[in-house]
Amino acid sequence: MKRTLPLTIVLGCGIFMLIAFFVPVRWFQDASQTLQTWYLGVIAFFVFIGIFNLVRINVLKIQHKRRDWQFSIFLLIFLAGMLLAGFIGGPDGTVFLYLFQHFQIPLSATMFSLLAFFVASAAFRAFRARNPEATLLLIAAVLVMIGRVPIGVWIWKGFPSLVEWIMSVPNTAAKRGIIFGIDLGLISMALRVILGIERSYMGGKD
Amino acid sequence: MFLIFLILVKGISVNAYDTPNDDGSSVTVSWESDIPYSSILILRSEQKDGVFEPICEARVGRNDYQDTLIVRGTFYYYQIKAMTDEGEIISAITGPTVASVQVFNTGRLNIFVAIIILFAAILFYISRAKREKLFIRKIPALAAMDEAIGRATEMGKPVLYVPGIMDIDDPQTIASMSILAKVAEKTAAYGTTLYVPTARAMAMSMAQQVVKEAATKVGRPDWYIADNIRYLTDDQFGYVSGVDGIMLREKPATNFYLGVFYAESLILAETGHSTGAIQIAGTAMPDQLPFFVAACDYTLLGEELYAASAYLSQEPVQLGSLKGQDLGKLIFIFVILAGVIAGIVGFQGFYNLFISVH
């Protein structure tokens, strides 16, 4: 039961969806549409559980007064504020949008922009031409970095066309090869999951 | 003579047919016009000499319309009226047309064939792998794994294993877990501490189980400490700062980053480099590979992550699928060569085989 039922579900849903793609008969199309709607609803729970875990871990942190527990209070207050604003005023409510615009936008944009500083320090401390491969990588990177911005044109007129050529010839070729490889890997993983050959994601022994 | 010529040039023709590859719920009406028109009116009737009712006005730029307001099995006649600068132009009547059900979408036959070929290749080799041992080439980053763990042992420092930031339903995380099993065996055998911080609760319980089993397998169940395999937080940046904290406090001698990574790849690799650790990375996220290649000592590129997991586990299922994927690659190479040759000799038919009907 603990294994057979889940395996039957994955097999049933998977095979049915595959067949429905090729069979334009109404009943098949409607059923596959319904399953897809259910799917959209169910995947929301994956995020709900993540947020539940977030709350749990921070409440524990405050209870046990672990290091930096005071900051967890901030986290929970703002989480609660956002939830209240959203569930009372709706996702287009003024308070919700205000919080979004003046907290979420600057915080998230600034967080990601920190990476600009890290990339600079990594460029100096970590990106070394240790072997021929890394050397090739760094040369291509330098060409693109200079050739893609206006100063590149100022240095040499041919830079933009050189970079465009790198992008559309060697880059395209390699990316396409990599995509083929990754796609094949994913198809075979997907097939194994559907057929129940791959079941490690279920965890557990029973 | 002149008149006939005029009609031929300034005509509008209409054609109606059963929409291919549908469930018999529509008729497609298509038209061609030699004159610019401002709008098109589509008319329909059930008798050839009956009254034609307008059913739809089509926008400029369109040259077909799917009539879905039909009864299956009924015969219809169509006619269209175009408004032009020179007044209304009406087409001849076309029909009768009837909508019917198709059981197989022939427009997708090429997809069907491709899937069958790939499935067959993978399943064939999986079943063969259960009977005989299949060969997988050496993967350089894996040879370095032993050395890296050995180094940590000599220095008396811990090993850090980061299984990516996605959950256990992601193929890359699954692959990462089988590599973790091997890393855990090695570290357990040497008695080296192993930290596995995770970003998902379910990934944590899976990692705990994998590490525990590995410890038991090499006869060191006492080595396993559940608290070293910890769930930090689901949040991307919260997770990274947690992992960074471990790196700065515990100073692991060897860092593994195997699984799904996004923007955090750079922060991890940079911090790890600054602590002087040997770093082995691997991901099938093409966007993050450059940082790993430039900042880590060894990197598993894309599909190599899956291959590494097959190589280490020696599980027939994994080895067999990998072999099946290899056959897929061979087929791709031949198809590409055939396509190029077909282009040279001017055989367009081969090219068309790869178009699926919208």
Next chain:
Amino acid sequence: MHFFDRIAKIDRRIIFLLIGLAVIIPLIAPLGLPVDITAPVKSVYDRIEAMPEGSIVVVSIDYDPGSEAELYPATLAFLDHCFRKNHKVYMMGLWAPGITLGNIAFQEIAPKYNKEYGIDYINVGYKPGGAVMLLTLGRNVADVVATDYQGLPIDSFPLGRMVKNSRDMDLVMTFSAGDPGILHWIIYFNARFGTPIAGATTAISAPRQYPYLSSGQLLGLLGGLKGAAEYETLVGRVDRATAGMDSQSIAHVVIVLFIIMGNIILVWEHRRKK
């Protein structure tokens, strides 16, 4: 201590400071370097120019504030172009926060051309579900879009009534920061329905799109802030993307110098070991 030794052990805060200055100074004192135009950007521009007036352009805002800096200027320039050519803009978003950003962009551009909501442009809101949703959308818009973003019935707007399925969409323009995004539009929407797709992406995901550009599955591409600056130049509106290009140039030069310096130290360390 040798000079290189001291450089190699430099406090990384000095590196941070240099990068900060490389961005701030050119914004205050611009150099005015000219922006060159690349082919993938030109082909988006040309398509908008070539389409007959009143064509329907689906604009999908598939990014969040994290990528606003790169994609918002492109959104503005593109909307400006669409409205100038009197195309109709049907906006939606695969990322929830995108809708708000899209509305802010509409507020900035629409009044300039006296465009009216519901007739010339509409925002049908966030559409979750990635691939599955796109497949449904192309088949029958009504299954996915019942209301606009404010919850008003979609049929109460002339533009809402005009778009029934993929055949009513003349072009899809996605502003995409990741997943779901441009790749979904290409491999699900374009593959299934054949609607032409163009996109603006963050610079990070731009290289990944080149195979699709060369296969024709993707019509054109605005890569990162540079792509936005190119589009601004084409449309003739000098705005924040163009303003940022000088900083971008100088910061790149600084990083390239860091890479070169780091590798000189590497060579020097090797020599010393020998």
Next chain:
Amino acid sequence: MLTTIGIWIAAFLTLSIYSFLYKDNPFYKAAEHIFVGVSAGYWTVYLWFNYALPNLFLPLFRDGNLWYIIPVVVGFMMFAPLIPKVSWLVRIPLTFTMGISMSLFILQIVQGDLLPQLQATFLPLTGIPPFQVFSNILIILGVIFTLIYFYFSKPHKGALGVAAKIGIWFMMVSFGAHFGYTVMARISLLIGRVFFLLHDWLRII
């Protein structure tokens, strides 16, 4: 007025985060935790209103479609691990979503990726300028050599080894290009924030 306060809040949070570059400090920690809290709240609200409500709860409670009890129950099974006795129930939502997504995935990879990308590699070698011929040959060989690098069934020796090696070079050029673009992206984000501080907040540009 409210907008001005908002801009000041945003500027304060931005600077708090940048203070981390000097060293870790309470301002950064507070801003980081606020960020996590706000975005978690944001996503919960949005997923509720856009995924769970329209796809599950409205059909069930408003339209009375009892079939929708199934997905609602399946969704709640995500929380099963909290009760050790029935923790295995989490496998049901997991397998349900995987069954659907994996099959769609296979279909779309083949239709949207493999077939068109193969077709796009059938590049013409005749009737075009010489440099274009050279580029096309390079693309064709690049794809093939990259595929050979990912061929795991034979040791990379002899001709195969050479081909795989060339495959790596192609990939390294591609990664390098990508690297350059990523740097570009991060710098652009920084420009965006500095623009905000100088333009919207301080109004000096």
